[in-house]
Amino acid sequence: MEERLTYDPKSPLILDLVEEYITHYLYEEAETLLKDYLKENPITKKAVEIWMRIAEAQGDREKYEKLKEKFGKIEKVYSQEKLKIKEREFLQGREEIEEIIQTNDFPFEGMEESLYPLLKGFGLGEIQRIIMEDSTIYLYVTKDSKWTEIKFRSDTKFPQVTWIMKSLEKIK
């Protein structure tokens, strides 16, 4: 009697099975199983890494390079997300912070245009962070053309703000 192998296509254990196939030189089977798995699951670093192993074993250089590129992109997204989580966790624990707002635009209308010739002309580079000090202190941090506005409580001392800014810079 023929034995049929059934499996749950959503199970992450499938990746272990794919690796098992690779160990036994069953590359085509491994790739088919991996593709089936990816129909039901989001692409992950591990999945692409396994796929790269298959392409390498098959000697398919072009496929390998494409997958390598894909792996690089996924890794970038992963590290960015990890960074965001770390930053959020750090800021959530700060008593000095009153409010955090995300915005797409440069925080001060009309100012960016007036600063641009100065920054470019003197070769100073692009603005990464801004501290605005008035009756209240604000810290602005930019990433991927978006700005995070951090409003501090009125009794916050300036050195506390610079310390938070430097701590954010150090998070990697």
Place this chain on the structure above:
Amino acid sequence: MDYEKSGENKMKQFDYLQSVMKVPGVRALYVFDEKGNEVFRESTFSKDKEYYKNLVEYYAKNRGKIPKLFYLFTDTHLVILAQNPDAFKGFVLCISFKDTNLGLLRINIKKFLKLD
């Protein structure tokens, strides 16, 4: 402002600006009056007027609406923009390397503008 007219206070103000220039890493310090004229200039940049022209106009147009102090950080530099219309109708522009002693710059600029 009145204290600008007194010779003694003028000297004091000048001292604060000189103190800013003594902080290692400072590359330029400009003070503009309300008409946008340079009233103080110490700079390592040879060509500059065309680069700060737009900023001077922006400050002239928005004097009352702009916050008193801005510290703008790039990867390599720190640009400080400061004003206090109650004491002085112009504004201060200071450019330094990023790792300059910000505390010292801030104190002296604030003293110059009577923001302390």
